[in-house]
Amino acid sequence: xxxxxxxxxxxxxxxxxxxxxxxxxxxxxxxxxxxxxxxxxxxxxxxxxxxxxxxxxxxxxxxxxxxxxxxxxxxxxxxxxxxxxxxxxxxxxxxxxxxxxxxxxxxxxxxxxxxxxxxxxxxxxxxxxxxxxxxxxxxxxxxxxxxxxxxxxxxxxxxxxxxxxxxxxxxxxxxxxxxxxxxxxxxxxx
Amino acid sequence: xxxxxxxxxxxxxxxxxxxxxxxxxxxxxxxxxxxxxxxxxxxxxxxxxxxxxxxxxxxxxxxxxxxxxxxxxxxxxxxxxxxxxxxxxxxxxxxxxxxxxxxxxxxxxxxxxxxxxxxxxxxxxxxxxxxxxxxxxxxxxxxxxxxxxxxxxxxxxxxxxxxxxxxxxxxxxxxxxxxxxxxxxxxxxx
Numbered sequence: 001x002x003x004x005x006x007x008x009x010x011x012x013x014x015x016x017x018x019x020x021x022x023x024x025x026x027x028x029x030x031x032x033x034x035x036x037x038x039x040x041x042x043x044x045x046x047x048x049x050x051x052x053x054x055x056x057x058x059x060x061x062x063x064x065x066x067x068x069x070x071x072x073x074x075x076x077x078x079x080x081x082x083x084x085x086x087x088x089x090x091x092x093x094x095x096x097x098x099x100x101x102x103x104x105x106x107x108x109x110x111x112x113x114x115x116x117x118x119x120x121x122x123x124x125x126x127x128x129x130x131x132x133x134x135x136x137x138x139x140x141x142x143x144x145x146x147x148x149x150x151x152x153x154x155x156x157x158x159x160x161x162x163x164x165x166x167x168x169x170x171x172x173x174x175x176x177x178x179x180x181x182x183x184x185x186x187x188x189x190x
Numbered sequence: 191x192x193x194x195x196x197x198x199x200x201x202x203x204x205x206x207x208x209x210x211x212x213x214x215x216x217x218x219x220x221x222x223x224x225x226x227x228x229x230x231x232x233x234x235x236x237x238x239x240x241x242x243x244x245x246x247x248x249x250x251x252x253x254x255x256x257x258x259x260x261x262x263x264x265x266x267x268x269x270x271x272x273x274x275x276x277x278x279x280x281x282x283x284x285x286x287x288x289x290x291x292x293x294x295x296x297x298x299x300x301x302x303x304x305x306x307x308x309x310x311x312x313x314x315x316x317x318x319x320x321x322x323x324x325x326x327x328x329x330x331x332x333x334x335x336x337x338x339x340x341x342x343x344x345x346x347x348x349x350x351x352x353x354x355x356x357x358x359x360x361x362x363x364x365x366x367x368x369x370x371x372x373x374x375x376x377x378x379x380x
Contacts, residue, residue, distance in 0.1 A: 009237050014214040014308040016328035018230045019255045021211035023335045024204040040208045047199050065209045118204040125334035130327055137324040138206035144315035145213045
């Protein structure tokens with residue numbers, strides 16, 4: 001019971017973030033017609049593309065903070081829905097240049113009103129002198145998340161590489177053992 | 191195009207909140223077995239009840255910051271799933287005393303580990319000297335949201351009451367007019 005005695009909903013950063021985020025998301029959603037509402041992630045992809053037409057997926061990961069595999073699916077779905085186009089880049093088979101379609105730009109412009117509205121509502125809740133520090137802290141959290149994510153991926157890759165190496169070594173050892181066994185069977189008993 | 195020129199994803203409080211919240215939510219979810227994951231809102235209800243067994247719905251609204259109609263549905267669903275019990279309070283037909291079931295308490299204790307983990311991860315992303323101010327700002331945003339919500343509801347009620355009053359007046363006027371018309375018809379032409 002020690003943990004639950006110490007936990008206070010009203011002071012939990014996770015809970016407070018959730019409430020503030022919910023408020024922003026509601027403001028954001030209200031600006032769009034029902035049935036055509038973008039998620040904040042979809043909006044982030046449109047905004048990043050609008051600001052930098054022709055960017056590739058790596059750049060999108062960096063700008064939106066969405067992890068690579070989630071983003072790949074998101075971009076594919078948004079292309080299907082005719083918000084984006086992806087065109088092959090000459091000389092790089094894996095890279096796509098991403099552009100907004102007309103529909104994508106229109107959706108972005110509508111959602112933008114909601115995003116600005118939400119941002120204003122959040123900042124208005126704070127005294128002027130506190131706004132800058134609050135934003136700095138949020139930015140710091142976002143960049144820490146990215147670094148942690150990158151470190152986690154590097155760690156995972158390292159573990160995978162080590163496992164691969166160990167497997168290769170084990171296979172080699174097995175082969176050598178099999179050879180020894182064969183030779184032993186061939187050698188006539190004395 | 192003015193708006194979109196000014197908008198910067200990396201400086202948008204709404205987007206930054208979304209990223210930080212996503213990070214907290216991921217940490218929170220990881221502590222729970224898949225298929226039995228609580229949402230942050232469900233967790234808030236369990237935590238508020240654990241801290242104050244027997245509380246009523248109004249108190250829950252106040253503690254969790256969830257609006258009344260959303261909360262009513264949430265509590266009903268959680269009672270169906272055997273996380274909570276609601277018992278009638280003597281002398282107040284509308285109030286229920288809410289308690290955790292054994293299942294509810296177990297779910298709370300498991301999720302609590304995730305909530306504390308998420309909270310630690312968020313605060314660890316900030317230098318020690320910035321943590322307190324960040325929490326204060328988040329708390330301020332949460333309380334501003336509540337006040338705005340309360341004001342919006344009061345405004346809505348006021349408008350509804352005014353409409354009701356106007357309707358009553360109009361009906362009365364109609365009746366009076368009908369009476370006048372009837373009398374006019376009864377009066378022989380001169």
